[in-house]
Amino acid sequence: MTEVKRKGARSTKDIPADILAQLNRGEIETANLVEWLAVDQKLLLENLLKQHRRTDxxxxxxxxxxxxxKQTVNTINEAIGTSLFEKATQNNDKYFLAIMANHTADLVRCWTTYTIGKNECLNITQALKKIQKFSADKHFGVREISWMAVRNKITVDLEKSIVILAEWTTNEDENIRRFATEATRPRGVWCEHIGAFKHNPVLALPILEPLKSDPAKYVQNSVANWLNDASKTQPDFVKELCERWDKESGTKETRYIIKKALRTIDKK
Structure with missing residues (x-):
């Protein structure tokens, strides 16, 4: 029997009490952003630790x-993920980390991404290899948190990251292709900027070029947003690149990316 996908409530007050209770117990995934924001992460954590006898x-x-x-969904998410990694490391609790990585609850899998991003023993090659599973997760929240969790590692070792992520742009999974651009956006969302790309966006061409006519709208939007970020500090680079892409490609996908990429420049 095919599982019926829930649409999710349009506002927090419309979430049925039984659904919210299941979410807070980690029994089901959130169906949309409203539910994702409504989950009581501290209660979910408590229930998770009780279920697996880790209440200490x-x-x-x-x-x-x-x-x-400042307590926000993202700061609490990071704090829990980081703390769980520290506790599991202190106790050599690899079993619990494996439970988290494959948990039904999307927010628990979100926490798991920080056990990768905060692991100082992992170099960028190892970290990106481990995070790829989460970059391809079926849930939007896990995919978003996955790039946030390792963005600092990417920034610290940018040259190697570009080489690795350039390879990801040919992956058959559009979520993995999208990670390559979203994780490296010069200005990003809810994260620190990457100064090297703000001032010298040409460095990212090995990632951008293969995606200039990507068939997935999810990827197209990310590429366009990457270039729009860059246009705020290096508008000439973005205009010249878009002009070249228009001549070289000319597909509807490329035209869509170009239009969205130039939106800030066109307003001036």
């Missing part, structure tokens, strides 16, 4: 959350 992890992790200067 709870108090120090809640303390780390309380110390956050």
């Amino acid at each position: 992890y709870l108090k120090p992790i809640l303390s780390n959350i309380d110390q956050l200067k």
Whole structure:
């Protein structure tokens, strides 16, 4: 029997009580952004740790959350993921990390991405190899958090990251192709900027060029947003690149990317 996909409520107040309870127990995935934002991550954490007899992890992790200067969905997500990694590492608890990585709840898998991003023992090659599974996750939230979790590693080792991510642009999975551009956006969303790409976006051409006519709208939007980011500091580069792509490609996919990429420039 094919599983019927839930549409999810349009507002938090419209989420049925039984659905919210299942979400907070980690029994089902969130169906949309409204549900994703509505999950009580601290309650979900408590339930997860109780289910797997790791309640000794709870108090120090809640303390780390309380110390956050600003508590948002993303800062709490990172704090929990980072703290779980620290606790599991201290206890050599690889079994629990494996449970998290394959958990039904998308937010638990989101936490898992930080066990990769915060692992100082992993070089960029190892980290990207491990994160690829999450970059291809079926859930939008996990895909978004996956690039945020390793973005700092990418920035620190940009040259090697470009080589690796350029290879990802030919992957048959559009989610993996999209990760290559979304993770490296010069300005990004909810994250620190990558100065090297803001000032010298030509460095990213090995990633951008293979995607200039990508068939997936999900990828097209990311490429366009990457270039729109760059246009705010290097408008001439973006205009010249778009002109060249228009001549070399001329497909509807490329035209879509170009139009969206130039939206900030066209407003001036």
